Amino acid sequence: MSKKRKIMNIIATVLKYAILILGALFTLMPFLWMIISSLKTPAEITAIPPKLLPSVPQWSNYAEAWKAAPFPRYFLNTIIVTIFSTIGVLATAILSAFAFSRLNFPGKKLVFSLFLATLMIPGEMLIITNFITITKLKWIDTYQAMIVPYMSNVFYIYLLTQFFSQVPDSLYLAAKVDKCSDFKFMMKIMVPMNKSAITTIAILNIIGCWNSFLWPLLVTNDRNMRVISNGLVRFQTEAGSDYQLIMAASTIMVMPIIIVYLFLRKYIIEGVTQSGLKS
Amino acid sequence: MKLKKGLAVALTATMAFSTLTGCSNNGSNNETTTNGTTPSETTSVAESTSATETTGNAVVADNGIEPCTIEFWHAMSNKQEEELTALTDKFNAENEYGITVNLTNQGAYKDLSSKLTANAAADTLPDLAQAYNNWLSAYSDKLVHLDDFVANDFDNWDDIVAGYRDENSQFGFISGVPFNKSTYVLFYNKTMFDELGLSAPLTWDELLEVAKVIKDEKGIEAIGWDDLAGMFQAMLVQNGCGYIDETGALFDNEKGLETVEYIMNLYNNGYARLVGEDKYFSNVISNQLIASYVGSSTGASYITADGWELGVAPLVSNTEMAANAAGTNIVMFSQDTNKQKAAWEYLKFLTSAESTTEWAMATGYLPVRTSAYESETYQTFMATDPTSVAAYSQSAYFISQPAFEGSYDVMTAISNTLEEQILNEADAQTTLDALVKAVNDILQK
Numbered sequence: 019m020s021k022k023r024k025i026m027n028i029i030a031t032v033l034k035y036a037i038l039i040l041g042a043l044f045t046l047m048p049f050l051w052m053i054i055s056s057l058k059t060p061a062e063i064t065a066i067p068p069k070l071l072p073s074v075p076q077w078s079n080y081a082e083a084w085k086a087a088p089f090p091r092y093f094l095n096t097i098i099v100t101i102f103s104t105i106g107v108l109a110t111a112i113l114s115a116f117a118f119s120r121l122n123f124p125g126k127k128l129v130f131s132l133f134l135a136t137l138m139i140p141g142e143m144l145i146i147t148n149f150i151t152i153t154k155l156k157w158i159d160t161y162q163a164m165i166v167p168y169m170s171n172v173f174y175i176y177l178l179t180q181f182f183s184q185v186p187d188s189l190y191l192a193a194k195v196d197k198c199s200d201f202k203f204m205m206k207i208m209v210p211m212n213k214s215a216i217t218t219i220a221i222l223n224i225i226g227c228w229n230s231f232l233w234p235l236l237v238t239n240d241r242n243m244r245v246i247s248n249g250l251v252r253f254q255t256e257a258g259s260d261y262q263l264i265m266a267a268s269t270i271m272v273m274p275i276i277i278v279y280l281f282l283r284k285y286i287i288e289g290v291t292q293s294g295l296k297s
Numbered sequence: 298m299k300l301k302k303g304l305a306v307a308l309t310a311t312m313a314f315s316t317l318t319g320c321s322n323n324g325s326n327n328e329t330t331t332n333g334t335t336p337s338e339t340t341s342v343a344e345s346t347s348a349t350e351t352t353g354n355a356v357v358a359d360n361g362i363e364p365c366t367i368e369f370w371h372a373m374s375n376k377q378e379e380e381l382t383a384l385t386d387k388f389n390a391e392n393e394y395g396i397t398v399n400l401t402n403q404g405a406y407k408d409l410s411s412k413l414t415a416n417a418a419a420d421t422l423p424d425l426a427q428a429y430n431n432w433l434s435a436y437s438d439k440l441v442h443l444d445d446f447v448a449n450d451f452d453n454w455d456d457i458v459a460g461y462r463d464e465n466s467q468f469g470f471i472s473g474v475p476f477n478k479s480t481y482v483l484f485y486n487k488t489m490f491d492e493l494g495l496s497a498p499l500t501w502d503e504l505l506e507v508a509k510v511i512k513d514e515k516g517i518e519a520i521g522w523d524d525l526a527g528m529f530q531a532m533l534v535q536n537g538c539g540y541i542d543e544t545g546a547l548f549d550n551e552k553g554l555e556t557v558e559y560i561m562n563l564y565n566n567g568y569a570r571l572v573g574e575d576k577y578f579s580n581v582i583s584n585q586l587i588a589s590y591v592g593s594s595t596g597a598s599y600i601t602a603d604g605w606e607l608g609v610a611p612l613v614s615n616t617e618m619a620a621n622a623a624g625t626n627i628v629m630f631s632q633d634t635n636k637q638k639a640a641w642e643y644l645k646f647l648t649s650a651e652s653t654t655e656w657a658m659a660t661g662y663l664p665v666r667t668s669a670y671e672s673e674t675y676q677t678f679m680a681t682d683p684t685s686v687a688a689y690s691q692s693a694y695f696i697s698q699p700a701f702e703g704s705y706d707v708m709t710a711i712s713n714t715l716e717e718q719i720l721n722e723a724d725a726q727t728t729l730d731a732l733v734k735a736v737n738d739i740l741q742k
Binding site: 060061064065066086145146149150153154158232235236239240241248251252253254255256257258259260 | 368370374375377401402403404405406408411412414415416418419421479576577579580583584586592593595596598599601603623624
C-alpha cells in the first residue's frame with residue numbers, strides 16, 4: 019500500500035511541476051520573445067512563419083539602440099524620479115491610511131469619500147490642468163515636475179486604509195495604555211505589521227514610474243531631463259518601426275525592474291502567505 | 298487629543314493638496330505669460346511688421362535682428378533627426394544675425410501633438426514646431442500669420458509645390474511652410490508582376506484586372522492600404538466626389554456610393570486586405586504575402602526586397618487624379634517681433650532650394666520646391682530612386698487632409714468604420730450609411 023501511495027505521490031508531484039512549468043513558460047514567453055527578437059535582423063523579425071531563433075545573434079542591435087539616445091542619463095533620471103516618488107507615495111499613503119483607519123476627526127468620512135471620488139476622474143482629464151499648474155510654478159525641466167504630482171495616490175491610500183483597518187483595536191488600546199504616541203504606534207506596530215502591503219504598493223509604484231511616458235515628456239524639453247521610456251519612441255517613424263532596436267532597448271529598460279523584483283520577491287511571497295492576526 | 302486631531306487634519310490637508318492640485322487650476326489669465334503677449338496680439342504684431350516692411354526685401358535685411366535663441370519642436374528621429382541637426386547646425390554657424398535654433402525632439406507625431414495641445418492651454422508654445430494642420434484647428438488663433446513675411450521676404454512662393462501652398466493656406470492665411478513632405482505611392486512586387494505579365498495599374502479598372510489575375514494565379518491579395526481614411530479621401534476625389542467639410546459628409550450621393558462599391562468590391566472579393574496587427578504593409582510585402590500596397594513614400598526603407606525587385610508607381614486614378622500629401626509643415630507661435638523675424642530667417646533657410654534638396658536626398662522626404670525637383674542634383678538622385686520618381690509624377694495633384702475642428706476625429710472614425718464594415722463583409726449601401734453617420738455624428742453635433 020505504501021508503495022502505491024509512493025507512486026501516487028510521484029505522479030502528483032510530476033503533474034504539479036508540469037503545470038507549474040507550463041505556467042512559468044506562458045509567463046516567460048513574452049520576455050523570452052523580446053530577448054530573442056532583440057537579436058534578430060529586421061528581415062528575421064518580420065518573417066512569416068516566424069523564426070524561433072536568429073541564425074546569427076545580432077548583438078550590434080544593443081550597441082545601436084544604446085547610442086540612439088543618451089540612455090545612461092535617462093537611467094539616472096528614471097532612478098531619481100522613481101526613488102523620490104516612491105518615498106513620497108509611501109509617506110503620504112502610510113500617514114493618510116493611518117489617519118483614516120485609526121484616528122477620529124471631524125469630516126473624516128466626507129474627506130475619505132472625496133478622495134475616493136477622485137478615483138472616478140480619468141487621468142487623461144487631469145493632464146492638461148496639472149500641466150498648467152506645473153508651468154505656472156515654472157517647474158518645466160525639473161525633477162520635481164515629474165515627482166511631486168505622483169507623490170500621492172488615492173488608490174494606494176484606499177488599499178492601505180483597508181489593511182490598517184484590519185489591525186485589531188486591542189493593539190492600539192494596549193499601546194495607548196503604555197503611553198505610546200500615535201506616530202510611534204504607527205511606525206512600530208502598523209508599518210511592520212503591514213510590511214507586505216506596503217512593499218506591494220512600493221513595487222506597483224516603481225513599475226508605474228518606470229513605465230510612465232507621457233507626463234515626463236510633457237514637462238521636459240531638455241534632452242537631459244527625459245526618462246528611459248522616452249528613449250523607446252526613437253525607433254518609430256510614420257512609415258514603420260525598427261522592431262529589433264525597440265526590443266533591444268526594451269530589454270535594457272526592463273532589466274532593472276526584473277532585478278528589483280528578484281530582490282523583493284521574498285516580501286511579495288510573504289504578502290501572500292502571511293497569516294492573519296486574531297483579535 | 299487636541300494634538301491628535303491637529304495631526305490628522307494636517308495629514309488630510311496635505312493629502313488633499315497633493316491629490317487635488319489637478320482640480321485647483323483656475324487659469325489666472327491676468328498673469329503675464331512667458332511669451333509676454335496675449336494671442337490676440339499676434340495679428341497686430343504681424344500687421345505692424347507689414348507696415349515697416351512694405352518696401353520689400355532690402356528693408357527687412359537692414360532692419361537687423363537681435364541675436365536670440367529660437368525653440369523648434371520636432372518629431373524627427375534617427376537619420377531624419379541627424380539631417381535636421383546637420384542643417385540647423387549649418388544655419389546656426391552661418392547666419393549673420395547670431396540666431397541660434399535649438400532643436401527639441403518631442404517623441405513621435407502623436408506625442409508632439411499632445412505636447413502642443415498642452416502647451417497651447419498653458420500658453421507656453423515654442424517659437425516653431427512641426428505640425429499637421431488638423432492638430433492645430435483647436436488653437437489656430439495662436440498661429441503667427443506668415444502672409445506678410447511671404448509677400449515681402451521670401452524667394453518666390455510660387456516655386457513651392459502648389460498642393461503645399463494650398464495646405465498652408467487652409468486656415469485662410471499662410472500658417473506655415475512645408476517641410477518634411479511625403480506622399481502615398483504604390484509599392485509593388487515587380488518580380489511577381491513581371492512573372493504574371495502584368496504592369497503596375499494606372500486606373501481603377503486596371504487595378505481590378507490585375508487583382509483578379511494575382512488572386513487566381515498566386516492566391517494572395519493584390520493590394521492593401523496603410524491608411525484607410527487616406528485611401529477613402531483619395532478615392533472619393535479620384536471619382537470626382539467631395540470628402541468632408543465643416544457641415545459633414547459630402548459623399549452621401551451617387552458618386553460616393555460608386556466609390557464605396559468599388560472599395561468594398563476589392564475587399565469582399567479578396568483582392569485587398571487589411572493591415573491589421575502588422576500596422577504597416579512593409580513587413581507583409583517583404584514576406585511576399587501581398588503583391589502591392591499603398592503607403593508613405595518614406596516607407597521604402599522599411600521594405601526588405603530579398604529575392605524580388607521592388608517597383609514603385611503612382612496611385613491609380615479614375616475620372617480624376619488625386620494623391621495624398623503627407624508629412625508636416627513648420628508653424629510659428631513666437632509672439633516677439635524679433636524672434637518672429639529670426640524664426641523666419643530659419644524657415645527661409647530650410648525651404649531654400651539647396652536645403653530642401655539636401656534634406657530630401659538624405660531622408661527620403663520630397664523637395665518642397667519645383668526648382669529643387671528640377672535641379673540637376675535631384676534629377677541625378679531620381680535616376681537611382683524609383684520612389685521619388687513616382688512621388689514627383691503626383692506632385693501636380695496632391696490633396697491634403699482637411700483641417701477644421703473635428704477633422705482629426707473624423708479621420709479616425711472613417712478608418713475604424715471602414716475596417717469594421719470590411720470585416721463584416723458589408724454591402725456598399727450599408728457601408729456608405731455607416732460612414733456618413735460616423736462623420737456626421739462628429740461634425741453635426
